[in-house]
Ligand code: SF4
């Protein structure tokens with residue numbers, strides 16, 4: 001089954017603040033850089049908007065986001 005929910009970054013507007021990288025506890029982003037680099041999309045929690053909610057430039061969208069999500073179902077306080 002292919003992953004249906006994971007973040008994509010708009011590098012045209014991203015200011016490389018690192019908030020998304022620092023927020024995610026599911027190893028979705030590479031940790032060695034503030035520039036968001038999605039290396040493990042499979043780790044992203046379906047319905048989670050944790051990193052998007054922190055992004056100051058609205059540069060994060062999710063593959064599979066139809067606007068119908070009920071929110072994150074895990075316990076990571078995203
Ligand atoms: S949506 Fe949540 S789980 Fe997915 S990358 Fe962002 S903080 Fe991590």
Ligand code: SF4
Nearest residue numbers: 014015017018020055
């Ligand atoms: S939170 Fe937004 S602006 Fe900051 S690094 Fe992530 S995508 Fe870029």
